[in-house]
Amino acid sequence: MTRPIRRIAILGSGLEAVLAEFVLAQRTGLEVARYSESNTPALSAAHSVLTPQALQQLEHAGLSLRDLLGLPGSLPTLGARLSKEGQTRCRPFGPCGLDWAGTGFHHHWLRARHGGLAVPYAAFSPAYRAMQENRFAPPDRRNRIGALQHESGLHVHPAALFDRLAQARQAHPIHPGLDVDADLIIDAREVTPGLERAETGIVQPCSEWTCEVGELHVSIPLRGETLEQRIAPASPTTAILPPWTGNRVSIGQAAHAGPCLPGLAVERLLFELDLLIELMPDAACDPAETLEYNRIWIEEMKEVDALVSLYLDVENPRASERLQMFQHRGYVRSLDTSLVTESDWISHALALGHIPRHHDPLSHRLDDSRLKLELGQLLQKVNTVSGEFPPFAVYLEAIDKALGRAEETA
Amino acid sequence: MTVKPIRSVTIVGGGTAGWMTAAAMSKIFADHDLKIALIESEQIGTVGVGEATIPQILLFNRMLGIDENAFIKATQATFKLGIEFEGWRRQGHSYLHPFGSYGSDMDGVMFHHFWLNARQRGYEVELPEFCLQVLAAREGRFLRPVPNAKNSPLGHIAYAFQFDAGLYAKYLRDYAEARGVERIEGRVEHTSLHPENGHLASVSLQDGREYSADFFIDCSGFRGLLIEQALETGYEDWSDWLPCNRALAVPSERVRAPDPFTRSTARPAGWQWHIPLQHRTGNGHVYCSDHMRDDEAAAILLDNLEGRALRDPIQLRFVTGHRRKFWNRNVLAIGLAAGFMEPLESTSIHLIQSGIARLMTLFPDRSFNPADIEEYNRLTLQEYEYVRDFLVLHYRQTERDDSEFWRRCRNLPMTDHLARKLELYRTNGRVYREKDELFNETSWLAVMDGQGVVPEGHHPLVASLGEMEVDARLEQILSVIRASADHMPRHEEFIAQHCAAEPDLLSENV
Numbered sequence: 051m052t053r054p055i056r057r058i059a060i061l062g063s064g065l066e067a068v069l070a071e072f073v074l075a076q077r078t079g080l081e082v083a084r085y086s087e088s089n090t091p092a093l094s095a096a097h098s099v100l101t102p103q104a105l106q107q108l109e110h111a112g113l114s115l116r117d118l119l120g121l122p123g124s125l126p127t128l129g130a131r132l133s134k135e136g137q138t139r140c141r142p143f144g145p146c147g148l149d150w151a152g153t154g155f156h157h158h159w160l161r162a163r164h165g166g167l168a169v170p171y172a173a174f175s176p177a178y179r180a181m182q183e184n185r186f187a188p189p190d191r192r193n194r195i196g197a198l199q200h201e202s203g204l205h206v207h208p209a210a211l212f213d214r215l216a217q218a219r220q221a222h223p224i225h226p227g228l229d230v231d232a233d234l235i236i237d238a239r240e241v242t243p244g245l246e247r248a249e250t251g252i253v254q255p256c257s258e259w260t261c262e263v264g265e266l267h268v269s270i271p272l273r274g275e276t277l278e279q280r281i282a283p284a285s286p287t288t289a290i291l292p293p294w295t296g297n298r299v300s301i302g303q304a305a306h307a308g309p310c311l312p313g314l315a316v317e318r319l320l321f322e323l324d325l326l327i328e329l330m331p332d333a334a335c336d337p338a339e340t341l342e343y344n345r346i347w348i349e350e351m352k353e354v355d356a357l358v359s360l361y362l363d364v365e366n367p368r369a370s371e372r373l374q375m376f377q378h379r380g381y382v383r384s385l386d387t388s389l390v391t392e393s394d395w396i397s398h399a400l401a402l403g404h405i406p407r408h409h410d411p412l413s414h415r416l417d418d419s420r421l422k423l424e425l426g427q428l429l430q431k432v433n434t435v436s437g438e439f440p441p442f443a444v445y446l447e448a449i450d451k452a453l454g455r456a457e458e459t460a
Numbered sequence: 461m462t463v464k465p466i467r468s469v470t471i472v473g474g475g476t477a478g479w480m481t482a483a484a485m486s487k488i489f490a491d492h493d494l495k496i497a498l499i500e501s502e503q504i505g506t507v508g509v510g511e512a513t514i515p516q517i518l519l520f521n522r523m524l525g526i527d528e529n530a531f532i533k534a535t536q537a538t539f540k541l542g543i544e545f546e547g548w549r550r551q552g553h554s555y556l557h558p559f560g561s562y563g564s565d566m567d568g569v570m571f572h573h574f575w576l577n578a579r580q581r582g583y584e585v586e587l588p589e590f591c592l593q594v595l596a597a598r599e600g601r602f603l604r605p606v607p608n609a610k611n612s613p614l615g616h617i618a619y620a621f622q623f624d625a626g627l628y629a630k631y632l633r634d635y636a637e638a639r640g641v642e643r644i645e646g647r648v649e650h651t652s653l654h655p656e657n658g659h660l661a662s663v664s665l666q667d668g669r670e671y672s673a674d675f676f677i678d679c680s681g682f683r684g685l686l687i688e689q690a691l692e693t694g695y696e697d698w699s700d701w702l703p704c705n706r707a708l709a710v711p712s713e714r715v716r717a718p719d720p721f722t723r724s725t726a727r728p729a730g731w732q733w734h735i736p737l738q739h740r741t742g743n744g745h746v747y748c749s750d751h752m753r754d755d756e757a758a759a760i761l762l763d764n765l766e767g768r769a770l771r772d773p774i775q776l777r778f779v780t781g782h783r784r785k786f787w788n789r790n791v792l793a794i795g796l797a798a799g800f801m802e803p804l805e806s807t808s809i810h811l812i813q814s815g816i817a818r819l820m821t822l823f824p825d826r827s828f829n830p831a832d833i834e835e836y837n838r839l840t841l842q843e844y845e846y847v848r849d850f851l852v853l854h855y856r857q858t859e860r861d862d863s864e865f866w867r868r869c870r871n872l873p874m875t876d877h878l879a880r881k882l883e884l885y886r887t888n889g890r891v892y893r894e895k896d897e898l899f900n901e902t903s904w905l906a907v908m909d910g911q912g913v914v915p916e917g918h919h920p921l922v923a924s925l926g927e928m929e930v931d932a933r934l935e936q937i938l939s940v941i942r943a944s945a946d947h948m949p950r951h952e953e954f955i956a957q958h959c960a961a962e963p964d965l966l967s968e969n970v
Contacts, residue, residue, distance in 0.1 A: 415492060
């Protein structure tokens, strides 16, 4: 029988390191120590968007939505508004429309669009109109339409999240000659910290993404300020290399410094921690688990890079293949990855204006008049539901009241 | 934007594959302007192997809207909770690959890690004791999942069927014909190709009738009348991995209440199946002709029947493998025309079902987009490879060395995928399922444990729970599983109460 891991050391002074420390300590019950090279936290706007999936995982680790809502600056969000070549489209979190007759909704929408429908795909989520009209309601069964439930995320200030996670957790200083005593060493040193602030704009429940030439510019509204992020292509030397060797594993930016979409940075880190817990080795750090971690991780990063390349106009064979098949008939091949799924490709591609030429012929199991009727009825229900969402400012006031926080208002 | 929809589909070959395809298409394209025809000949028998299924068959039947009890009555079906492997690890040893899971996962860690932790401290209870399906199968019990029992193992009973494949095809034929599928009696004699694009243009029958279609589905069995004989697609031989190449099949009299599981018994040069139905028992012997003569194989089969043989055994010769393309131009092969793997894990009917599902996802129009075809072929090959690796596991992990065949099996080549799975399990008991992989973690665990693969460690987080806590939880789970099994009625009683076949059918369909 081999000896289990007893002590984990995390290297890093940023949000990724403190988040790793928090999650691993909460979920494994092992002794987790963090070693920091600086007293000033390395913060990045990349960590200010928490997607619905990230919120769920944080909840699982013991950090509730209520906790996060109570952080200074936190602002609920329904997704992103994306501008490209003079056109603006929405990409709400969660599903759009309902699958009918065993066929994905986007195929039915495509068919109707080819027949002249002018309503955008995203309009079949209640979040779409709410984003347009600056309204908000959290998902719950009262605003559920059959199987269609919109989702919400959260914008947080990285400094506030850092402080919350680092509470009562003292980092050890790193100094030359330090011999870190641990069975497993996790390198979470961020390489591109930086917080850029902009003038406060309208407080709205979505981020703004603007595609510029070879670059993505993102504005993330918080309460009281807006954070800016510029996402540019990686340098050609940024390769995807196995992050785990021996008893040392890199996570987050320390593992792969390539560009990451807002929301994906935290989701990716949580995924890495989840995988690490699932494949937690014994103190001998057997190569079988290391190899499996590296294999899964590399596949995930390649898919993330491919998706990001859609926004940055960089050549990526994987993205080209996905896009080519999607543009032909709206189909995305079944993926083995969990960070980027088939539905992510569909929603991102449509939000960027890639409209497939054909739809799944099985959509015709609904005849034309039935399709028109179903789409019309669904749209009506979606609009009714989102019309009942309160104005965002009213919702925020209610939140403040519930949290006993009267002084901070939108 | 012009979509040129497929206007006509011709399925060549009846049998399970042909009629499953016809039934599914007749349902899915019910309101669609699509002409579906199926050509089959009563002169050509069907193979009818694959009487045992896996739980995914329920999804297919539900998609068709079939009433389960009516289907069971019509096909002389029994229920199936897993597959027993007798003598595979070593002579005298047996284990069950159940359709249900072991114990209950705790704190995000799979149950068997807790069991491994206890086991490595001397705990004596075997893993199968923590599976409701194993207990129920052993005691001949069955119950469908109990609604509103979400927190009980009784709320999650996964099951499949053992049925007469010939009757199933007949049942689906009635279904499909009632929904407009045209059945054409006749034997395909010739095929003709479009001179321009090489697509199949038409098939001609012995009596001279000619049928053209936009899209053809080849369900003609091993011969691959369209995919191979007409389009010369080629075949990938997997005999190096799975060397068995013959099967003998024979039905026998039912002599006792049917077991709610299929049995696979290892023989000196292969294995024998035992599939209990309501009216008879299906038997077969799969073997490798390099190591056993046909007459020896027949003698072993007939000497090991529980009841009297109802006819002479029929022989099937096969080469394990698959067509180089499952979909080539405007011809798609389904069932044995697409490929063959021995029915050790009851995958034959499932591979038909998943082929149909993939076709529905990638259903073409008349432009036959190469990307769609390539994707279908990629996904199908991946599924075949995963199934093959799972089958190889059964042979390769044997401890048997009592015959040349089993000594050969111990040295069968392994793919990287299988080697990785085994290494991960051996190290710390990790079991992973690739996305789209048919066999889940429980299946891999059941067979690896059953074949005697013992992990050196377990998930390290189990240790944080403390030994007493782990032991207490194991005991609690054990008692819940035991009580649940006691609650289940006898299999034959359940059938008698809900879905017994008509007595007059019992003498037919042999």
